[in-house]
Each structure stands twice: as C-alpha cells, then as structure tokens.
Amino acid sequence: MSGSSAKALRARPVAAADSATASSIVTPLKPANRTRRRVRRGETLFGAGDPFGTLFVVRAGHFKSLASSANGQVQVTGFPMAADVLGLDGIDTGFHQCDIVAFDIAEVFVLPFAECEQWARDNAHGQRLMRRMFAREITRGHDHMLLLSATRAEQRVAMFLLELSERYRRLGESRSRFALRMTRQEIGSYLGLQLETVSRLLSHFQREGFIQVQGREISMLDFPGLWQLTGHTPDSFRPMIEPILDAQGNLPLVADADNGPAHR
Amino acid sequence: MSGSSAKALRARPVAAADSATASSIVTPLKPANRTRRRVRRGETLFGAGDPFGTLFVVRAGHFKSLASSANGQVQVTGFPMAADVLGLDGIDTGFHQCDIVAFDIAEVFVLPFAECEQWARDNAHGQRLMRRMFAREITRGHDHMLLLSATRAEQRVAMFLLELSERYRRLGESRSRFALRMTRQEIGSYLGLQLETVSRLLSHFQREGFIQVQGREISMLDFPGLWQLTGHTPDSFRPMIEPILDAQGNLPLVADADNGPAHR
DNA sequence: CGCTACATTGATGATTGTCAACAAGTGTGG
DNA sequence: CCACACTTGTTGACAATCATCAATGTAGCG
Numbered sequence: 001m002s003g004s005s006a007k008a009l010r011a012r013p014v015a016a017a018d019s020a021t022a023s024s025i026v027t028p029l030k031p032a033n034r035t036r037r038r039v040r041r042g043e044t045l046f047g048a049g050d051p052f053g054t055l056f057v058v059r060a061g062h063f064k065s066l067a068s069s070a071n072g073q074v075q076v077t078g079f080p081m082a083a084d085v086l087g088l089d090g091i092d093t094g095f096h097q098c099d100i101v102a103f104d105i106a107e108v109f110v111l112p113f114a115e116c117e118q119w120a121r122d123n124a125h126g127q128r129l130m131r132r133m134f135a136r137e138i139t140r141g142h143d144h145m146l147l148l149s150a151t152r153a154e155q156r157v158a159m160f161l162l163e164l165s166e167r168y169r170r171l172g173e174s175r176s177r178f179a180l181r182m183t184r185q186e187i188g189s190y191l192g193l194q195l196e197t198v199s200r201l202l203s204h205f206q207r208e209g210f211i212q213v214q215g216r217e218i219s220m221l222d223f224p225g226l227w228q229l230t231g232h233t234p235d236s237f238r239p240m241i242e243p244i245l246d247a248q249g250n251l252p253l254v255a256d257a258d259n260g261p262a263h264r
Numbered sequence: 265m266s267g268s269s270a271k272a273l274r275a276r277p278v279a280a281a282d283s284a285t286a287s288s289i290v291t292p293l294k295p296a297n298r299t300r301r302r303v304r305r306g307e308t309l310f311g312a313g314d315p316f317g318t319l320f321v322v323r324a325g326h327f328k329s330l331a332s333s334a335n336g337q338v339q340v341t342g343f344p345m346a347a348d349v350l351g352l353d354g355i356d357t358g359f360h361q362c363d364i365v366a367f368d369i370a371e372v373f374v375l376p377f378a379e380c381e382q383w384a385r386d387n388a389h390g391q392r393l394m395r396r397m398f399a400r401e402i403t404r405g406h407d408h409m410l411l412l413s414a415t416r417a418e419q420r421v422a423m424f425l426l427e428l429s430e431r432y433r434r435l436g437e438s439r440s441r442f443a444l445r446m447t448r449q450e451i452g453s454y455l456g457l458q459l460e461t462v463s464r465l466l467s468h469f470q471r472e473g474f475i476q477v478q479g480r481e482i483s484m485l486d487f488p489g490l491w492q493l494t495g496h497t498p499d500s501f502r503p504m505i506e507p508i509l510d511a512q513g514n515l516p517l518v519a520d521a522d523n524g525p526a527h528r
Numbered sequence: 529c530g531c532t533a534c535a536t537t538g539a540t541g542a543t544t545g546t547c548a549a550c551a552a553g554t555g556t557g558g
Numbered sequence: 559c560c561a562c563a564c565t566t567g568t569t570g571a572c573a574a575t576c577a578t579c580a581a582t583g584t585a586g587c588g
Contacts, residue, residue: 546572
C-alpha cells in the first residue's frame with residue numbers, strides 16, 4: 001500500500017555526479033582560489049539521496065531548499081542566499097536530505113567536508129566557527145518551528161518580509177526595496193500557508209500602507225507597523241555570525257590566543 | 265562535489281559512513297565515574313540565559329524543553345528522555361536558549377563541552393559522533409517543521425503517539441503501553457494545537473479503536489491504523505544513532521585502524 | 529500572438545481556536 | 559478521614575481563521 005510511496009525520499013536516482021561536472025567551473029584547489037560551482041536557473045545544486053561529501057557556501061544567487069517527507073509531499077524549508085552554508089543536512093546519514101534549487105544564475109564555493117574537519121582539528125578558531133555553523137542551523141530550526149506553530153498567517157507573512165529585508169540589509173543591499181525570487185506558492189509552503197492566503201495578506205498589507213507590492217517587487221514602507229503585526233521587535237533577530245569563508249573563498253586562518261569553548 | 269569521493273560513497277549502502285567502526289573495541293576514556301546530576305520533579309536542569317559550558321546526556325527520567333520567543337510566549341520544543349543530549353542550543357551564543365524542566369526525578373550525565381571538543385580532536389570516531397549529534401538535531405528540527413506546517417491536527421497527534429511509542433521501544437520498554445508524562449496543554453504546545461484539540465483527538469482515536477486512553481495511560485491498539493492516519497509508514501523513522509555515552513557515562517574511545525574521517 | 533505560469537480576488541466551507549461548564553484526580557490541612 | 563482548593567482533562571456550542579474551489583487578470587516567453 002504505502003510502501004512504494006515511502007521510498008520517495010530515496011527514490012531519486014543519484015545523478016548528482018553528472019550534474020556536478022556538467023555545470024562546474026573547476027579551478028585549482030589553491031589556497032588563493034577555491035573551487036566554485038555555477039548553477040543555472042532551475043538547476044539543482046544537489047538533491048535528496050545524493051551522497052554527501054562537501055558543503056557549499058553561496059557566493060551569489062538565490063536558492064530554495066526543498067524537503068520531501070516520506071509520503072511524497074514536498075515543502076520549502078528555506079531560501080538560502082549569499083553567505084549561507086548548504087549541505088549540513090547530509091552529515092547525519094551521509095546522504096543529502098533535501099533538494100537545493102537555484103532561482104537564478106548562482107555560484108557557490110565548494111568546501112570539501114574533509115577539509116572542514118581537518119581545519120577544525122588544526123585550528124581552534126576553525127573549530128569554533130564550525131560549531132557555530134551547526135548551532136546556527138539548529139537555532140534557525142527552532143525559530144522557524146516557533147513561527148510555524150504559534151503564530152497566525154498575518155504574523156507569518158509579516159515576519160517573512162522582515163526577515164528577508166534583514167538578510168538583504170546584512171548583505172549590504174537595500175532593506176526597503178527588494179525583489180522576491182520565489183512564487184506565492186513557495187512562500188506559502190515555507191510558511192505553512194496556501195498561496196491564496198499569502199497573496200491576500202500581501203494585498204492587505206499594501207492597503208494598510210505597510211508595504212507596496214507589485215508582483216515580486218516589494219517596498220517596505222512601515223517597518224514599525226510590520227513589527228507590530230508580528231508581536232516582536234527588531235532585536236529578536238539573531239546576531240550576525242562570522243562568515244565561514246571570506247570573499248575569495250578562503251577559510252580564515254586566525255592565530256588566536258583564546259582557546260576556550262563557547263566564547264560569546 | 266569531487267568525483268572520486270562521490271564514486272566511493274555511492275558504492276556503499278546507507279550509513280556506510282559510520283558502520284566502519286561498529287565492530288571496534290570500545291574502552292572507557294577514564295576509569296573514573298562521570299559526574300552526574302540529579303533533578304527533581306519540576307526543577308530546571310538549565311534555563312534560558314544560563315551560560316553554556318556543558319552538555320548533558322539523560323540517564324533516567326523525562327524532561328520538557330521550552331523555547332520562549334522574544335515577545336514572551338513559551339512553547340514546548342521537545343520531550344527529551346533517556347539517551348538524549350541536552351544543551352546543544354547554547355553553543356551558538358554561549359548562552360542557553362531554552363529551559364529544560366524535569367517531569368519526574370531525573371538524572372543526567374554531565375559532559376563538559378571542553379572535554380567533548382578535546383575528544384573530537386583526538387579521536388576520529390569521537391569527531392564523527394559529535395558531528396552526527398549536531399546533524400541529528402538539525403534533521404529533527406526539519407522533521408518537526410514539516411510536521412507543523414504541512415499536516416492537520418489528526419495527523420499530528422497520531423504522529424506524536426507513534427514517535428513516542430518508537431522512542432520507548434528503542435529504550436527497550438513497551439511500545440504499546442506507556443504513560444504520558446506531559447499535560448494535554450504541553451502536547452498541544454509541542455504540536456501547535458490547543459489542548460482541547462488534543463483531548464478531542466485522543467478521545468476520537470479511542471472511539472475508533474486505535475488506542476485506549478485513560479488520563480495519561482496510553483495503550484496503542486492499532487499501529488497500522490494510526491500510521492494510515494499520518495499518511496506515512498513506519499520506515500519514515502530516522503535510524504537510531506549510536507549513543508554518545510555508554511551506560512557508565514564514558515565517552516567511547518575506539519581503537520580504530522581507520523583513522524580518517526569517513527567522508528573524503 | 530497565443531501559450532503558460534503566476535497572481536489576484538471572491539464565495540463557501542472545513543478545521544481548529546475560543547469560551548464555558550463540568551468531571552476527575554491530587555495534595556493539603558484541619 | 560474528610561473538606562477544600564487546585565490542577566488537569568473532557569465535552570459542547572460557537573466563532574474565526576484559513577483552505578478550497580473557481581473565475582479572472584497579468585506578465586513572461588516561445
């Protein structure tokens with residue numbers, strides 16, 4: 001009966017190796033020049049079932065991450081963009097658990113996991129960064145769980161816009177004008193809502209003067225108003241964390257005296 | 265991802281990453297007994313804001329973990345029990361993010377985080393276990409997100425019972441008869457439902473013959489029926505992972521020839 | 529230009545939350 | 559041992575939110 005559908009998670013044949021080489025720009029693995037990989041619009045960086053071997057750090061572009069549950073339904077679990085780390089989900093089983101699909105022409109740094117581990121062993125600073133990378137992923141999950149279970153649709157959509165805005169701000173882009181890369185349906189999936197509900201609420205926010213929305217173009221007009229809708233305050237954002245790779249794709253090597261764990 | 269590693273991993277079945285050490289000899293790191301801590305009913309093991317310094321591994325007893333969002337509302341994020349690891353949430357900021365409260369007289373092993381890190385540095389097996397510990401927490405979050413956003417109340421409660429049953433089974437206890445330690449309200453908070461909804465659904469399940477419920481005593485009568493409600497199958501459970509501490513509270517030290525990380 | 533995917537908006541209904549009453553169990557102190 | 563307060567659980571009636579179904583509009587793309 002449901003046995004066949006249960007395999008959905010692993011059903012996807014491993015075609016990663018092909019797609020990996022197909023669109024890769026391979027550069028020598030020099031400390032100065034990290035390997036990069038380019039992904040075109042609609043292509044997957046990796047898919048559920050692919051063997052895990054490397055992490056990726058987004059250099060440019062926008063993605064969606066899709067988790068498919070055992071019964072076959074697919075859900076959007078995040079919208080990774082520049083500086084975000086991808087691939088952590090594969091560490092548990094040795095195989096990736098979700099699909100990462102590019103919204104536009106994107107480029108990622110390829111960060112072999114063995115290198116990360118070596119780096120963590122050799123370097124106290126590296127170990128700390130690795131640790132925080134994991135921990136951040138965990139708290140991100142907790143935050144989203146809270147959002148999904150304890151809020152209403154209006155709050156979710158408002159929070160979604162504010163979070164997106166904040167992420168753009170942290171990347172040095174405008175926090176008040178940006179384009180959504182995803183469809184209403186994808187937003188809905190991410191927030192646990194139907195696409196119509198998302199659309200209605202965006203229209204509603206516009207009527208109330210909180211935002212201006214034209215298709216995927218968003219202008220944030222009233223931050224305090226939106227925050228009030230959420231019931232939270234701007235300082236509920238988690239602090240920015242140090243990037244795991246610098247702009248050239250190098251692992252920062254820091255000679256630090258402070259060797260203790262969990263320094264704030 | 266690099267071609268060579270992808271090939272090597274693809275050849276092996278699931279969990280190849282960790283099966284290598286399954287038959288290795290496990291010896292205690294320290295002969296001395298590990299520090300334990302006892303918590304009475306209603307007491308907190310640690311609270312949000314407490315400085316992070318150690319992890320805990322549950323030896324006996326039942327807990328709830330509470331996350332409080334910035335606006336003050338509290339939500340149950342999990343029900344830790346024997347063999348579960350507590351405290352990972354504090355690694356990110358150096359301060360714990362949630363409260364851990366005991367339901368009954370409980371005892372935990374105290375596992376100083378510095379020791380974990382040292383252990384991970386010295387021992388490839390240890391590093392792998394640490395890694396999986398984090399990764400498991402991440403996937404647990406993903407799973408729960410999916411549950412919270414993409415399912416209806418009936419499925420959530422059924423899934424909750426099945427998960428609890430499975431956890432007891434893995435601990436060697438009965439999977440078909442067990443006592444809930446938490447209130448309906450706490451179940452509801454965990455599942456994103458109101459306590460009345462939980463109560464109603466438990467009654468409903470009983471009327472349908474799926475379970476027998478008498479206050480907090482649960483008898484699972486019809487596993488296939490419950491699974492059908494969830495739309496999933498029993499194999500959607502994630503595989504058990506190796507405990508991070510043995511029964512005496514020792515970190516397993518493995519004398520393994522295979523000294524490199526499994527993922528290359 | 530027409531096709532297709534995406535977005536908006538309305539009407540309607542199901543699921544679930546809210547409010548309320550009551551029952552059952554638990555612990556305390558007289 | 560019983561009375562009492564208090565917490566927890568059950569069940570009903572009703573309302574609100576959100577999903578579903580449907581129709582229409584709009585933008586992108588060959």
